[in-house]
Amino acid sequence: MRTAYRCRAYPGPEQVTVLNRTFGCVRLVWNKTLAERYHAWRVEGKRTSYRETDTALTGWKRTQELAFLSEVSSVPLQQTLRHQHAAFANFFAGRARYPRFKSRAGKQSAHYTRSAFRMRDGQLFLAKISAALRFVWSWPEIDPATMNPTMVVVSREPDGRWYVTFAIDTGDTTAGGSGPAPGIGPEIGIDLGVADFMVDSTGDRVANPRHLERKARNLARYQRRMARCQRDSVNRRKAKAMVARAHRKVRNSRQDFLHRQSTRLVRDHNLIAVEDLAVANMVRNKRLARAISGCGWGEFRRQLEYKAMRAGKTLVVVDRWYPSSKTCSTCGHLLAELTLSVRHWTCPACRTRHDRDINAARNILAAGRAVARGDTLGDACGADVRRQGSPLPQSAVNQEARLRKRESPPQGKKSRWCQTWSARAGRTPVVAGSDNSPGEPIVDTRFTLVARATARVGCPGRCFTPTGMVITKYRTGEYTSDSTSSAHPSAIELFRA
Numbered sequence: 001m002r003t004a005y006r007c008r009a010y011p012g013p014e015q016v017t018v019l020n021r022t023f024g025c026v027r028l029v030w031n032k033t034l035a036e037r038y039h040a041w042r043v044e045g046k047r048t049s050y051r052e053t054d055t056a057l058t059g060w061k062r063t064q065e066l067a068f069l070s071e072v073s074s075v076p077l078q079q080t081l082r083h084q085h086a087a088f089a090n091f092f093a094g095r096a097r098y099p100r101f102k103s104r105a106g107k108q109s110a111h112y113t114r115s116a117f118r119m120r121d122g123q124l125f126l127a128k129i130s131a132a133l134r135f136v137w138s139w140p141e142i143d144p145a146t147m148n149p150t151m152v153v154v155s156r157e158p159d160g161r162w163y164v165t166f167a168i169d170t171g172d173t174t175a176g177g178s179g180p181a182p183g184i185g186p187e188i189g190i191d192l193g194v195a196d197f198m199v200d201s202t203g204d205r206v207a208n209p210r211h212l213e214r215k216a217r218n219l220a221r222y223q224r225r226m227a228r229c230q231r232d233s234v235n236r237r238k239a240k241a242m243v244a245r246a247h248r249k250v251r252n253s254r255q256d257f258l259h260r261q262s263t264r265l266v267r268d269h270n271l272i273a274v275e276d277l278a279v280a281n282m283v284r285n286k287r288l289a290r291a292i293s294g295c296g297w298g299e300f301r302r303q304l305e306y307k308a309m310r311a312g313k314t315l316v317v318v319d320r321w322y323p324s325s326k327t328c329s330t331c332g333h334l335l336a337e338l339t340l341s342v343r344h345w346t347c348p349a350c351r352t353r354h355d356r357d358i359n360a361a362r363n364i365l366a367a368g369r370a371v372a373r374g375d376t377l378g379d380a381c382g383a384d385v386r387r388q389g390s391p392l393p394q395s396a397v398n399q400e401a402r403l404r405k406r407e408s409p410p411q412g413k414k415s416r417w418c419q420t421w422s423a424r425a426g427r428t429p430v431v432a433g434s435d436n437s438p439g440e441p442i443v444d445t446r447f448t449l450v451a452r453a454t455a456r457v458g459c460p461g462r463c464f465t466p467t468g469m470v471i472t473k474y475r476t477g478e479y480t481s482d483s484t485s486s487a488h489p490s491a492i493e494l495f496r497a
Ligand SMILES: [Zn+2]
Pocket: 328, 329, 330, 331, 332, 333, 347, 348, 349, 350, 351, 352
């Protein structure tokens, strides 16, 4: 596992000169290579390999007008070629957009691999810079003198602040032994929202911080002020610095908020269940785009993932089609429809009055529990709910592919499976259609079984009930239930029928 530590750096005047020149060269190499790549593709129709770009770089250093490229460390220049190569690989794989040119106004960075820096007594020495780069270390439990980083990244933000990032390989040893086994101990389900940032299954709410909004308004004001300034004027430059500062404040307070929340959750719980939100699709809604982007759900999920992995805790991401809001967490009744404006509702079956978000969080927790436990159920393949925990880290690529597949909801085959199930149970199912769950959960008059469409006939499948029971169907046509769970009594009865 790789960990990075980022801290403020304070380069001296000569160091600033060298680093700025390095940034300039990195940018030039990136942009020139990108332009030549594009040209080679459009005019000659051929792809450019990493080796070719590297050879071209050596060639540029020999020419008179680009001889200054040799004045800076060669490592950051080669690294930028590698990054561009990776960017193109991601582009061709459909994971990313076409790489863009780098601007001198944006964030600047230079990557130094082991051959280009040295750590001595906790001091950092970079290639082509004689004095040590001063940085402020903010992790008292880690001694920078004993640190062995694999990479050092020096960066300058548009607001003029300098940072240095140390990337460290911690090996495969996650802190797995520190906590109790996953699935035991405190568990929590989380429903993310816009008005309340999150509501958990215990009923606690964390409001969306208002101060972010106020800072965003400030940012808009500085941007307007800058827009009124004359181009290339001193005042515009000053206004621009203010905009960069305002951006930093928004960014930092959001990060601070998300880190506090995710750390608290991972520290206090062994199992955390969250919903898989299609953020990329949701921001397409123009009215909600800003509100949703401002929440930072994607970043929050990322933090939960790595923190859970580091602490040996289990994070379960519940399928996006799981009707968490519409299902009654007490009896399992599934509503046919529940509009967004309804904040409270009463279950028609058991008369429980629900808060929309708390109910959803409870359902997410139940689903998460079922999935975490379902791992022991052998060859069950109806894994429509993804499990993510310390023993099974998933690569970003893999997830991306799955997400992509998920864009089109699974269809067909569900009814046959449902029918088989209810025929065995001797009951007539009522299939409830719902707008966002193409799985079309089955609604039984006595008990609601949320059977997923992905559980195919003739194939082992698994489904879970809102109460947490896991029902598995095997190829032989047999069913088993997870009897250890707190299954709904009527469900077991139904199951035995
Ligand atoms: Zn109910």
